[in-house]
Amino acid sequence: MRVVLQRVSEASVTIDSNKVANIGNGFLVLLGIENEDSQEDIDWLCKKIVGMRVFSDANGLMNENITSFNGDIIVVSQFTLHASIKKGNRPSFIKAAKPDVAIPLYKAFIQKLEIELGRPVQTGEFGADMKVALVNDGPVTISMDSKHRE
Structure with a gap:
């Protein structure tokens, strides 16, 4: 399971001209799911995301996590996020989980993240053609892969 975590001052998701998600300060989490992913991957990533200390404290240092920053x-x-570009110029998405595997893991990820965060998170719509807008704050962008926990 891979995520790209972006600290934002604002972000939104629009589907068919309808804004379905909209936040101010916080995280935009792009989530890619593989066939081999499990609840263990979800648990590890959600704990990391909520614990990530990348928000400024009173001294301007990145010491606050998403919950203390509110x-x-x-x-x-x-x-x-699971594109392979080993051969040629057309990406292969063979490692990306098909919807029958990915949708339950996507929903479980959101549920676990809400538990870790202590409140609801907003989402796009799985499989939809989405327009994602954001203002990356910093910029701070961190990629994480549950299979490579370095």
Whole structure:
């Protein structure tokens, strides 16, 4: 399971001209799911996301996490995070989980993140053509892969 975590001052998701998610300060989480992913991957990533100390404290140092900062989160499914570009110029998405595997894991990820955060998170819509807008704050962008916990 892979995520790209972006600290934002604002972010939104629009589907068919309808804004379905909108936050101010917080995280935009792009989530890619593989066939081999499990609840263990979800648990590890959600704990990391909520514990990530990348928000400024009173001294301007990145010491606050999303809960102490009282920020919000949007989660957007993005199978392209598992693109393979080993051969040619057309990406292969063979490692990305198909919807029958990915949707239950996507829903479990959101549920676990809400438990860790202590409040609801906003989302895009799995499989939809979404327009994601954001203002990356910092910029702070962190990629995490539950299979490579370095």
